[in-house]
Amino acid sequence: MPDQFNSVSIRKKANVHYEGHSISHVIELADGTKKTLGVILPTNKALTFKTHVPEHIEIISGKCTVQIGDEPEAKVYSSGESFHVPENSNFKIMTDEVIDYICHLE
């Protein structure tokens, strides 16, 4: 996995949620595809994110526990792993580390 994106546009202002525990920037690739590049800071309560379109979340560094929609079990995802969330659903994320992630909107 390359450690950088090339030839992208990036919005200067970040999206900050959950009192700064979730910080992300929107990037747009040369082909018009939009993604978000972000950080989740250590949190002792789960952060919930809603989806409108299907999302594919790729963990760049760190380790987190994720519970998707109504799935009964939470799973652990580490650097290099990823998970899919259906449209109009949600996922809960917990971590005691700094997570770098990319959200691919599908």
Add this chain to the structure above:
Amino acid sequence: MPDQFNSVSIRKKANVHYEGHSISHVIELADGTKKTLGVILPTNKALTFKTHVPEHIEIISGKCTVQIGDEPEAKVYSSGESFHVPENSNFKIMTDEVIDYICHLE
């Protein structure tokens, strides 16, 4: 001021300092110029940053109080304003808001 950078490379992993109060990504413009695009979260103690090369810090959104090197007075900088820090110096930044900034390495 355009609200985004175009045709840049961006490193996927953020630089996180001060327990997540300072989060930034390195970007590289088409001409090879490197900058950092970042966020400072509200903090009740000043965050100190050292410089190696001269830096020009541009505040994209929010308002912060900055004290540069040995200058006796701190000054307030808001969205659209910027300040210069000499090489091998430092600056202290305090804010009770979320700050978006760009650091231009000179």
